[in-house]
Amino acid sequence: MTLKGNALVGQSGGPTAVINASLAGVVEQAKLHPEIGEIYGAIHGVQGILDEELCDLRAETDETIALLSTTPAAALGSCRKKLTGADYACLLAVFRAHDIRFFFYIGGNDSADTSHKVGKLAHESGWEMRVIGVPKTVDNDLGYTDHCPGYGSVARFNALAVQGSGLDTAAMSTVDTVKIFETMGRNAGWITAATALAREQSGDPPHLIYLPERVFAPERFLADVKRVVDRGNGCVIAVCEGLRDAEGQPIVTFKHAVGTDSFGHKQLGGVGEFLVELIATELGIKARADKSGTIQRSFGAAQSVVDATEAKLAGGAAVRRACEGITDQMITLVRTSNDPYRCETGTAPLADVANAERPVPAEFINAAGNDVTPAFLEYARPLIGGPLPPVARLKLARVEKKLE
Amino acid sequence: MTLKGNALVGQSGGPTAVINASLAGVVEQAKLHPEIGEIYGAIHGVQGILDEELCDLRAETDETIALLSTTPAAALGSCRKKLTGADYACLLAVFRAHDIRFFFYIGGNDSADTSHKVGKLAHESGWEMRVIGVPKTVDNDLGYTDHCPGYGSVARFNALAVQGSGLDTAAMSTVDTVKIFETMGRNAGWITAATALAREQSGDPPHLIYLPERVFAPERFLADVKRVVDRGNGCVIAVCEGLRDAEGQPIVTFKHAVGTDSFGHKQLGGVGEFLVELIATELGIKARADKSGTIQRSFGAAQSVVDATEAKLAGGAAVRRACEGITDQMITLVRTSNDPYRCETGTAPLADVANAERPVPAEFINAAGNDVTPAFLEYARPLIGGPLPPVARLKLARVEKKLE
Numbered sequence: 001m002t003l004k005g006n007a008l009v010g011q012s013g014g015p016t017a018v019i020n021a022s023l024a025g026v027v028e029q030a031k032l033h034p035e036i037g038e039i040y041g042a043i044h045g046v047q048g049i050l051d052e053e054l055c056d057l058r059a060e061t062d063e064t065i066a067l068l069s070t071t072p073a074a075a076l077g078s079c080r081k082k083l084t085g086a087d088y089a090c091l092l093a094v095f096r097a098h099d100i101r102f103f104f105y106i107g108g109n110d111s112a113d114t115s116h117k118v119g120k121l122a123h124e125s126g127w128e129m130r131v132i133g134v135p136k137t138v139d140n141d142l143g144y145t146d147h148c149p150g151y152g153s154v155a156r157f158n159a160l161a162v163q164g165s166g167l168d169t170a171a172m173s174t175v176d177t178v179k180i181f182e183t184m185g186r187n188a189g190w191i192t193a194a195t196a197l198a199r200e201q202s203g204d205p206p207h208l209i210y211l212p213e214r215v216f217a218p219e220r221f222l223a224d225v226k227r228v229v230d231r232g233n234g235c236v237i238a239v240c241e242g243l244r245d246a247e248g249q250p251i252v253t254f255k256h257a258v259g260t261d262s263f264g265h266k267q268l269g270g271v272g273e274f275l276v277e278l279i280a281t282e283l284g285i286k287a288r289a290d291k292s293g294t295i296q297r298s299f300g301a302a303q304s305v306v307d308a309t310e311a312k313l314a315g316g317a318a319v320r321r322a323c324e325g326i327t328d329q330m331i332t333l334v335r336t337s338n339d340p341y342r343c344e345t346g347t348a349p350l351a352d353v354a355n356a357e358r359p360v361p362a363e364f365i366n367a368a369g370n371d372v373t374p375a376f377l378e379y380a381r382p383l384i385g386g387p388l389p390p391v392a393r394l395k396l397a398r399v400e401k402k403l404e
Numbered sequence: 405m406t407l408k409g410n411a412l413v414g415q416s417g418g419p420t421a422v423i424n425a426s427l428a429g430v431v432e433q434a435k436l437h438p439e440i441g442e443i444y445g446a447i448h449g450v451q452g453i454l455d456e457e458l459c460d461l462r463a464e465t466d467e468t469i470a471l472l473s474t475t476p477a478a479a480l481g482s483c484r485k486k487l488t489g490a491d492y493a494c495l496l497a498v499f500r501a502h503d504i505r506f507f508f509y510i511g512g513n514d515s516a517d518t519s520h521k522v523g524k525l526a527h528e529s530g531w532e533m534r535v536i537g538v539p540k541t542v543d544n545d546l547g548y549t550d551h552c553p554g555y556g557s558v559a560r561f562n563a564l565a566v567q568g569s570g571l572d573t574a575a576m577s578t579v580d581t582v583k584i585f586e587t588m589g590r591n592a593g594w595i596t597a598a599t600a601l602a603r604e605q606s607g608d609p610p611h612l613i614y615l616p617e618r619v620f621a622p623e624r625f626l627a628d629v630k631r632v633v634d635r636g637n638g639c640v641i642a643v644c645e646g647l648r649d650a651e652g653q654p655i656v657t658f659k660h661a662v663g664t665d666s667f668g669h670k671q672l673g674g675v676g677e678f679l680v681e682l683i684a685t686e687l688g689i690k691a692r693a694d695k696s697g698t699i700q701r702s703f704g705a706a707q708s709v710v711d712a713t714e715a716k717l718a719g720g721a722a723v724r725r726a727c728e729g730i731t732d733q734m735i736t737l738v739r740t741s742n743d744p745y746r747c748e749t750g751t752a753p754l755a756d757v758a759n760a761e762r763p764v765p766a767e768f769i770n771a772a773g774n775d776v777t778p779a780f781l782e783y784a785r786p787l788i789g790g791p792l793p794p795v796a797r798l799k800l801a802r803v804e805k806k807l808e
Binding site: 011014015017020038040041043044047052053054055056057059064065067068070071072073074075076077078079093094097098160161163164165167168170172173174175179270273288289290291292294295297298299300301302390391392393394395396397399401402403 | 421460472482692795
């Protein structure tokens, strides 16, 4: 017998440029399935469910839902909340009260854990409900999926920013010689790695790339910087906020721990400024740090078309799979061809995805640990949704000198 | 008798998204004037002239010159160099050696000073040469011009970034309640003020705006923040890197003074992180700081079409005026109509422009000193080259609660 009832969708964790595209995919697909009655949204993710703060997504116009696909951040509101045992029971009470039979949770590995646990409790309690996770994270660190919706857009932003920042640094290389470009990435270097997509020709910035998958060694770093600086024309260095030392400790920890989130994540920051100081102190060279912070994940004008398309696809696939009877799975992206780039959806068990993190693999990092490999570029390039805009490259043919 | 000879163009100071458009304007216009022989570029501004490092801009293809209009940063290389008396004599020697009769210098007030002085020395030495400045600064703080090429694009970037960052903050308001958005602006708040263009409706971010034209008072600031936070849905605060205390001192000065530039400007920074700490310590509220640094002036995808058009127009006008016999002037932008927006070029004496700074006027700042006025929005809106992309606004119609 076909399961009938209401659907609930929520968004969780750090927003991305395309998490709303996934929401649009869920809502538009849900409207096509007669077994789905009401389509509810959870305000601020599981926090909204706990507070019984739900909204009616059928009350939104088709135009508004369509516009979600190009609207950054999480339109329903998001949260970072680690649930306790009592919370799960509370969620289930809300599901029962509102006849929720289809639950779609758009988020990362913490959200997969939450989804899996609430689905398990529902099952054990005899409440028939399909639970499907929709992947989302700028960090691109979920397992079982080729890549994560949200990554292509943050990658595009950072590639665009390093392209411009690189031109800026070259222009100002007689004044500000070194540019430290700090990206997000608590435990994985995917975002930092993507800055390499700014390169069009050999020698283009970024000149050095440091990922948290390799121990950060100050002496090697300084030697690298000195070598690039000596070549002239400036030095652009992409670094990850999560860089770690030989003991596995962050090389910089944010001073104030007000509101360390409930998963125990520390708010990192300041790696860029720390390295500016290191370079000034040890090499006597002036550096500047750029750190776009949350701008990189919420800059609509840098949205990758491929990313937005796939995010919406994943949202729609979640509803289709649920209506087919699938539960306790996360939608995955499966790359079926790289040239031309093609991608389909698949599924993976939520329990497998939960709390697992996928670092940048060794074959994507060069031997010296200061750059990515061509294999990484091949992997990442299709995800940013087309080439960067071309830039003028003057020949700067020198005029013969006439003075001594 | 018509002055005949070679032309030299240089770029100076911090790059912008459109300083290359001005270069394109100079080169394309110069090609139309038969009295101009060679068209040379100065590598890294006056530093390149001192070193006799000139390049041949007629050797570049028309396609490359055209592409300059959408290429951020300074393609010839820029510099920050305060000249001494001996330097001026050296410049003149290079001008004579290369038969430079037309000198175009694209830059801000320091560059106007340089241009005026070298023109004066040439005149006194009997070397006939036309010197025209082309305005350029993201800071928008030059006098005698309605606005400065470079400002519209940095304004557009920051408006786009605050639009996205605002949505991001609202989405995460249960976790990261306050977002400090720090912009450039050493002495003037024009860039920070432009973040107000992110607003589409009343209540949209930024919720508070602090400019260096008003004394920064921590108690008032904290009271403002608390009031906005208490309304719910997060608080986005735009602040200028150049905020000053009652004694006129920067509220934060960058630790390392390696390479304080030769005009004695200090490298400012860290206002955002400073305020994050202040809010944490005094209010116990978690804040995050976003500081895009040089990204804001070099992000090609945020270039304002109006800004690029005017930057090119100013470059072309400089050549036309010089060929008409004008010298020792800077091109200005003259707004002839606001609705529809229309702008022409004019001129102002370089000596008047030199070293003058135009702060945000009182009528553009609200009485409380924590926002801009409608008059500012009317002034700034046409400069960003069209509206920001629309974003979805969900009604979030609440579903009736069924549980106690």
